[in-house]
Amino acid sequence: MWGSPLAKTVKELDEELDLTTAVSLPRDGWKPEDLKMFKFLRGVLNRIDVAYVATYPPQECGIATFTRDLANAIAKYTPFSNPLVVAMGGEVDIEQYPKIVQSRIRKSDRESYLDAADFINDSHAEVVSLQHEYGIFGGPDGEYVLAFLQRLRKPAVATLHTVLFSPSPNQKRIVQEIAEVAGALIVMVKTGRDMLIENYGVPPRKVVMIPHGVPNVHRVGAAAIKRSLGIADRPVISTFGLINRGKGIEYAIRAMPAIVRQYPDALYLVLGETHPGVRNYEGESYRKELLQLVSDLGMEDNVRFNNRYLTLEELINYLCATDVYVTPYLNRDQIVSGTLAYALGCGKAIVSSPYLYAEEVLSEGRGLLVDFRNPEEIAASAISILSGPSMREQMETKAYKYGRRAAWFNVAIDYLNLFHRLHTSSVVPAKSGSKGGSGGSGGRLRS
């Protein structure tokens, strides 16, 4: 939803204005004072036009969701800006994208990266927000992204969704070259910042820590939501996200018999469909193996798969109904997890394997870490949460407090601040008539 509460006030909060209508005046039914206020706000609010370069829905992947959520969150503060998206990938026809997607890069076509840079150079975009993950770009280790960045003449910020502890020489070179041409690199945890500085030699001034955004959720009692989902009174353990072998879901399933011995009604919900990329090369074989495991363990009544795309509202409902959220992931290097971030945002008690992101965000009592591939530890931790309401309450409160800072409305402000800073440092200061009140940068801003 692109509706902006700021723009909405112009119509006394009784009519939704999206970005397109917000900048097309006059509209039928507007009173003179509405128009006056509208023009006034247009003159007051800071604007910055951002070009997002990343995968984007309807493509199904975590980065696509992240980009949409980030763009939406920023748009709510900048109703008079004109963001655009250059979408990565060739799986989705341009017609299937929403209007904000104005161009597309074909992953394996290097020329396409240069065209995209030219498109942005010629556009109204003032800052580029690039989401980086090796796999979404073409060439060896996704090195075509460098062709794009080197051709670009607009300031760019790269958000790194992967920072490898032991990169190959080529992987390391790519990140180093991104750091050279980008104005800033964003990482979502301190560990990522430390690694970029120490292992990749990126100058500290270029690295900015901004947490992974999470939806704005107010804590609610799980009982009512459980009833609405038809799982009243059952202890609920869950994992969500696009399913692939790296999730280690089999270890959580193997933990269920021990949990069920103490809590016969316990229910493990595996929410989400198989990752489309995985489906392309191995179909549903991983899910079938998991189903077989459930059957072998006799856990058919205690493990439930929800093999479909869940809307954000459904997802939040399931998370709110969850007593123990589990991420039994297998990759120690994983530097971010959107699903774990969401669980924190909902204030959940969390049990996780100690991949880098989990290790950092679940420290200081915000969750329980268990060994990789260890069903016994998963079971023991889940049982300790289910049987210890006081410990659980403390854990949930700490998780929620941490997640609250990472609500998208806060993260958007962090990004906007950085975008403004970068933009103002890249343009000649305006002469008289420029507006002040920038994002703390004091330079030129269109307002």
Place this chain on the structure above:
Amino acid sequence: METDLDLIVSRVDSIPVLSLSGDVDEFTCAKLRDKIRSLMDAGEFRLVIGVSGVNYIDSSGLGTLVGGLRRVAEHDGGLAISGTNPQIERVLSITGLNKILPVFEDDDSAVQSLKKKKPRRQKNNSDSAGK
């Protein structure tokens, strides 16, 4: 950590000071909007919003403040923000709203700034509207 929004109305030099604590976001902003409206219904067109107890504000919260400003401005009134809160000041600055929603260190300074406003229609403050 509370995420609800609590509102307390007090008065400084007869001007209502609406002190907020909690989060001002999409879930709670209606509460603030209703309180501003009830004060206006009682003839109050000069309002101070105290934000030192606010944890976070989102775009809905900002929209509510701008909406309040608009309504009091229609009566030549004014709306000022009071209280030290770096998070709020940062958001106002980054969005540009600091140009129309001045932030004062304390209630007294905010009230003094509003004293210069002469609303077109104002009732006596003898009622307890909004309290």
